[in-house]
Each structure stands twice: as C-alpha cells, then as structure tokens.
Amino acid sequence: MxxxxxxxxxxxxxxxxxxxxxxxxxxxxxxxxxxxxxxxxxxxxxxxxxxxxxxxxxxxxxxxxxxxxxxxxxxxxxxxxxxxxxxxxxxxxxxxxxxxxxxxxxxxxxxxNFFHTKGASEHAFPLYSLEDAVRVRSRVMELFQKAADDPKLIEQGALTFVVVGAGPTGVETAGALSELIHDVMPHVHKHLAVSSATIILVDLGHELLGAFSSHAHAYAAKQLQRRGVQLRLGVPVSEVAADQVTLGDGTVIKTGLVVWGGGExxxxxxxxxxxxxxxxxxxxxxxxxxxxxxxxxxxxxxxxxxxxxxxxxxxxxxxxxxxxxxxxxxxxxxxxxxGVRQPFHYRDKGIMAMIGRKAAVAEVGAHRHEIHGRFAFAAWLGVHMELLGNIGAELKTYVAWAEDFYLRPHHRSAALLDPSQIDTPRLNQDQES
Ligand SMILES: Cc1cc2nc3c(=O)[nH]c(=O)nc-3n(C[C@H](O)[C@H](O)[C@H](O)COP(=O)(O)OP(=O)(O)OC[C@H]3O[C@@H](n4cnc5c(N)ncnc54)[C@H](O)[C@@H]3O)c2cc1C
Missing domain, CATH: 3.50.50.60 (FAD/NAD(P)-binding domain)
Known part of the structure; x- marks a missing residue:
C-alpha cells in the first residue's frame, strides 16, 4: 500500500x-x-x-x-x-x-456578533451552537415554570421574549417561539394564562428578511403579526440587562429572555x-x-x-x-x-426561511423565483434534506419529523417538554453510510 x-x-x-x-x-x-x-x-x-x-x-x-x-x-x-x-x-x-x-x-x-452592544454578550442568548439552543430551550421552560408558580412575574417580563435581528435566524426563531407558546404551552401549563406571553422582534433595519424581495418582507411581517409577534423595526438595541432591554429610542422592555440573532x-x-x-x-x-x-x-x-x-x-x-x-x-x-486549482463555482439553490408551520418563503435558484406557503415549505424541506443527506443523516426520520411538524405539531413538542414521555425518533446517521 x-x-x-x-x-x-x-x-x-x-x-x-x-x-x-x-x-x-x-x-x-x-x-x-x-x-x-x-x-x-x-x-x-x-x-x-x-x-x-x-x-x-x-x-x-x-x-x-x-x-x-x-x-x-x-x-x-x-x-x-x-x-x-x-x-x-x-x-x-x-x-x-x-x-x-x-x-x-x-x-x-x-x-x-454583538456589535459592542452594552450587556449583550453577558445577558443575551445567541443561537449558533447546540449548547446555545439547549440554553434557550431551558430558559423558556424555566420562565414558564416560574410564571406558573407566581403569575405576578408575568408583569415583570417573565413571559416577554425579545428576539434581536430580523434576518432568517431572528424571523424563524420568533415564528417558532410563537408556535411553541400559543400551540404547545397551553397543553403543558394548563392553568397559566399563556395568552399573556409576548414576543417582540427588534431590528435596526426597516424590514424583515432584508436579503429577500419586498414581497417577502411584507409576507414575513404579516405572518409574524398573525402569530402575535410584535415588530419593533428601525430602532437599535442599545443595552441588554439581566431583566430588561433598552432600545435606542429610550423604550425599556422588561424581559426574561433576549435571543440574539443580530449578526455573526x-x-x-x-x-x-x-x-x-x-x-x-x-x-x-x-x-x-x-x-x-x-x-x-x-x-x-x-x-x-x-x-x-x-x-x-x-x-x-x-x-x-x-x-x-x-x-x-x-x-x-x-x-x-x-499544480492547478480551479476557481470555485457556486450552484445557487436560492434563499429560504420558514416563518412557521405552513408559512415559509423561498426564492428558488439563481433567478430567485419567489414562492410562499406550502410550496416554499416543500422547497425548504428539499434543500435541508440535501444538506442532511450530504452529512450522512437518515432521511426517513427527518421526513417523519417534517410530517409531525406539519400535521401533528403538539404531539412532538409536548412529548419533548415532558422528559418522562420522550419517545421521538432521532435523525441519527444512516448506519450503512
Ligand atoms: C440558527 C441558524 C439557522 C440557519 N439556517 C440556515 C438555513 O436554513 N439554510 C442554510 O443554508 N444555512 C443556514 N444557516 C447558516 C449555516 O448553518 C452556516 O452557513 C453553515 O453552518 C456554515 O458552515 P461552516 O462549516 O462554515 O461552519 P459551522 O457549521 O458553524 O461549523 C464550524 C465548526 O467548527 C468548529 N469550530 C469552531 N471553532 C473551532 C476551533 N477553534 N477549533 C476546532 N473547531 C472549531 C465548530 O465546533 C463547528 O463544528 C443557519 C445558521 C444558524 C446559526
């Protein structure tokens, strides 16, 4: 050899x-x-x-x-x-x-990238790693539990969630948080007034999903607002503290969780x-x-x-x-x-974001053909399946998750929130890959 x-x-x-x-x-x-x-x-x-x-x-x-x-x-x-x-x-x-x-x-x-925003690196929750995601999830659960134990904490921001950044990460996070709060939490905390929970999306820019077309900006805004997300656009976050966020216009928002999708x-x-x-x-x-x-x-x-x-x-x-x-x-x-190297040639599949169940936006291919709703969700799924397939994930279980997500949302999330009931399939690597 x-x-x-x-x-x-x-x-x-x-x-x-x-x-x-x-x-x-x-x-x-x-x-x-x-x-x-x-x-x-x-x-x-x-x-x-x-x-x-x-x-x-x-x-x-x-x-x-x-x-x-x-x-x-x-x-x-x-x-x-x-x-x-x-x-x-x-x-x-x-x-x-x-x-x-x-x-x-x-x-x-x-x-x-916290762009030197005061207090952000200490108090905001970024979402770039698995540890970050688990921290956000634990914090959401902790806040709901605290509010259930002492509903007076809701007035002090326990169920006010601030998401910073209106790019795909912020928009997708705000949409998913809204579905968790409104569709799943009522099954977990039956006696809590979950409707008092608020999600506020803040961005310095004036539109959502800046890299997309103006149609997509409006579509994303409408979909998030329909899910109860409040939009605070055109204003920066000037400070993040343990229990509140201050915006550039002086507004103070009491909050228990600031998710940072504000840049990388x-x-x-x-x-x-x-x-x-x-x-x-x-x-x-x-x-x-x-x-x-x-x-x-x-x-x-x-x-x-x-x-x-x-x-x-x-x-x-x-x-x-x-x-x-x-x-x-x-x-x-x-x-x-x-001794020869070729210049990189990128095969552009387009850009896409999932705002929530049955609400996605995709601009497909290099010519950016724009689609919304269930067709965009299908495009989103297709691109993610290709990415997953290339790293050796088993797609059968991913399809099962997508089906659950689309058709039976409460079933999966409620199970994941209750450790004694966890029985969800894993997207483990294909054993034969
Ligand atoms: C929340 C979120 C949602 C996203 N959604 C989409 C999407 O829908 N579609 C899409 O196309 N893209 C999406 N992206 C972007 C996409 O995930 C990134 O572009 C992609 O992961 C970049 O790949 P990478 O290999 O460069 O870096 P990464 O995937 O970040 O991998 C970097 C690796 O390097 C390791 N590492 C870092 N520093 C060191 C070190 N010093 N020593 C050793 N190891 C180190 C890390 O552990 C990590 O495993 C999303 C990103 C985020 C954060």
Whole structure:
C-alpha cells in the first residue's frame, strides 16, 4: 500500500469541514486530520427547532468519529484550534501541541456578533451552537415554570421574549417561539394564562428578511403579526440587562429572555492566523479558495469571504459552505497532481426561511423565483434534506419529523417538554453510510 504523501488538517466539522473531509476520505495519497472542538457536527439550520422543543438535541448532533469510521485515512481529533501558522503550515491546539500539515483547510464557522452592544454578550442568548439552543430551550421552560408558580412575574417580563435581528435566524426563531407558546404551552401549563406571553422582534433595519424581495418582507411581517409577534423595526438595541432591554429610542422592555440573532462574525481562530480579516472578521480568499500568499491554506464556509461572479462575498449559507468544502478538496487533489486549482463555482439553490408551520418563503435558484406557503415549505424541506443527506443523516426520520411538524405539531413538542414521555425518533446517521 502506498503511503499518503499529503497530510491535510481540516479545522471545523461543520458543513464545510465535513464536505472537504468526505471528498478526501478514501483517497490513498492523502491523510486527513479533522479537528473539531465539539467532536460532533451540529446541524445549524435546525438549531431553533431544538431551542423551541420541536427536536431533541440528539436529532441534530452527528458524531464525527462515527461519520468517518470506515475511512482509515481520516482521523478525527476532538480539540480546539487556537492558532494557524500559515507559512509552516501548522495548527496549534489549545493543549499547546501543534499539528504539522502539508495543507490546512480552515472551516471554523461563525459566532454571534454583538456589535459592542452594552450587556449583550453577558445577558443575551445567541443561537449558533447546540449548547446555545439547549440554553434557550431551558430558559423558556424555566420562565414558564416560574410564571406558573407566581403569575405576578408575568408583569415583570417573565413571559416577554425579545428576539434581536430580523434576518432568517431572528424571523424563524420568533415564528417558532410563537408556535411553541400559543400551540404547545397551553397543553403543558394548563392553568397559566399563556395568552399573556409576548414576543417582540427588534431590528435596526426597516424590514424583515432584508436579503429577500419586498414581497417577502411584507409576507414575513404579516405572518409574524398573525402569530402575535410584535415588530419593533428601525430602532437599535442599545443595552441588554439581566431583566430588561433598552432600545435606542429610550423604550425599556422588561424581559426574561433576549435571543440574539443580530449578526455573526468569524470564529475566533480566524484572528489568530496572521491573515488580514475582511468584513465580519472573515478571511478574504481568492476565487480558488486559498488565502492570498498562502497556496497551502484554504478558508471555506462562514469563516471566509468567498468571491463569486459579481459578488464580493457569497452569503453565509449551509449550501455555500458544503460546496466550498468539497471544492477545496478537489483543488487539493488537483494541485497535488498538476499544480492547478480551479476557481470555485457556486450552484445557487436560492434563499429560504420558514416563518412557521405552513408559512415559509423561498426564492428558488439563481433567478430567485419567489414562492410562499406550502410550496416554499416543500422547497425548504428539499434543500435541508440535501444538506442532511450530504452529512450522512437518515432521511426517513427527518421526513417523519417534517410530517409531525406539519400535521401533528403538539404531539412532538409536548412529548419533548415532558422528559418522562420522550419517545421521538432521532435523525441519527444512516448506519450503512
Ligand atoms: C440558527 C441558524 C439557522 C440557519 N439556517 C440556515 C438555513 O436554513 N439554510 C442554510 O443554508 N444555512 C443556514 N444557516 C447558516 C449555516 O448553518 C452556516 O452557513 C453553515 O453552518 C456554515 O458552515 P461552516 O462549516 O462554515 O461552519 P459551522 O457549521 O458553524 O461549523 C464550524 C465548526 O467548527 C468548529 N469550530 C469552531 N471553532 C473551532 C476551533 N477553534 N477549533 C476546532 N473547531 C472549531 C465548530 O465546533 C463547528 O463544528 C443557519 C445558521 C444558524 C446559526
């Protein structure tokens, strides 16, 4: 058997890192070390379903060792990368050890950007990881329990939920929270006046889902308002405290939970690699996905600004990350063979957001054909099934969840909120993958 001649260290087991390692898996001339601080892939597009008790954490957690168990040329390391030396190249881990590489692929993703808002990093709840989603869910349950024990707390904001950010994360979270509160909670806390719960969505901008068309802005606003969500647009959040939020116009909102979907920036390690950082702290890469001046270092997914066509940078989407990760792997192989790397070509599937059950909006394909309602929900499902399929999830159970979500919503969430009754299928990896 030939010894591998290229050692690739991939940092991050998200969409980008997994797609890269999967393409290199089984290639005898390459060995791969996949480093992830969690040791599992977390399927971010379904985080808010965990936060609002539609899915269990294990449904969207995929163990990386298990994922690559059939590929001897891929080693998974559960470790945090703290720095990259692009000249060596090598990756330094939190325990002080260093991984020498022939090629480094940085796919460490994003984290919340609080834009220096006073108190936000201490008191707001971001939604970028599975731990974040579980924290939000626990906080919602805790607040409902407190309000049930002492209804006077409702006046002090115990059941007032503030969501910051009117992009897809904020809109989807506000919609899902509303369904949890109005459709599910009455079954859990039968004696609580759940109708006194309020959700307030705040954004500095004047519309929801800014990247979408003006039709979609209006559709999303109408759907959220129909679900009882109050919109506070055109005003910034100036301070977040433990029990209240202050807006730029001086309004003070008493609240027990502030969910932060107000923006993202590159993961910390991007700032410890000696590269200049562009918009959002992300690494500006060349069309072939390498970092300027360092042909053996690639940056892909949410940690990178990836130029394409007329766009200075593609949006932070699962499909961009997945396709870029695979493309980086192709370029690593072809650079080893012939020294040639191809510019990344993105296959645009469009953009979509699910505002709630039976209310989604999708702009499909590169030409942005706009659809709403159940057809948009179907498009949303299709794109997520492809993303899930590519990381090896079993789709049968995902379809079962979607069916439950669409047709029998209370059944699943109520079961998830009552630990003694948990009997929900898991979206575990396909055992045969
Ligand atoms: C709430 C939410 C909803 C979303 N919904 C959608 C959607 O509907 N459709 C869509 O296309 N996109 C959606 N996105 C965006 C999409 O999830 C991201 O674009 C995608 O996850 C980016 O993939 P990535 O591989 O770059 O990073 P990630 O998926 O974030 O993965 C990064 C990985 O790196 C690891 N890591 C980070 N730092 C280190 C370190 N220093 N050392 C080791 N490991 C590290 C992390 O543990 C993580 O596993 C959503 C995002 C969020 C937050």
């Amino acid at each position: 030939t010894e591998p001649d290229t050692h690739v260290v991939v940092v991050g087991g998200g969409f980008a890192g997994v797609a890269c390692a999967k393409r290199l898996a089984g290639e005898q001339r390459v060995s791969v070390t996949l480093v992830d601080k969690h040791g599992y892939h977390q399927f971010q597009p379904l985080l808010y379903q965990v936060a609002t008790a539609e899915l269990a954490p294990d449904d969207i957690r995929f163990d990386l060792e298990h994922m690559f168990r059939k590929y001897p040329n891929v080693t998974v390391r559960k470790a945090e990368a703290v720095a990259v030396d692009p000249a060596a190249p090598s990756v330094t881990l939190a325990d002080g050890s260093s991984l020498a590489a022939d090629v480094v692929v940085l796919g460490a993703g994003a984290q919340a 920036m590159a993961a910390d390690v991007a700032g410890h690699a000696g590269f200049s950082q562009g918009r959002g702290g992300r690494i500006d890469v060349q069309p072939d996905l390498t970092v300027p001046g360092f042909p053996a270092v690639y940056a892909v997914g949410d940690v990178a600004n990836i130029p394409f066509g007329d766009e200075a940078a593609l949006p932070q989407l699962g499909s961009v990350a997945q396709q870029a990760g695979k493309w980086a792997a192709e370029n690593i192989l072809s650079a080893a063979d012939s």
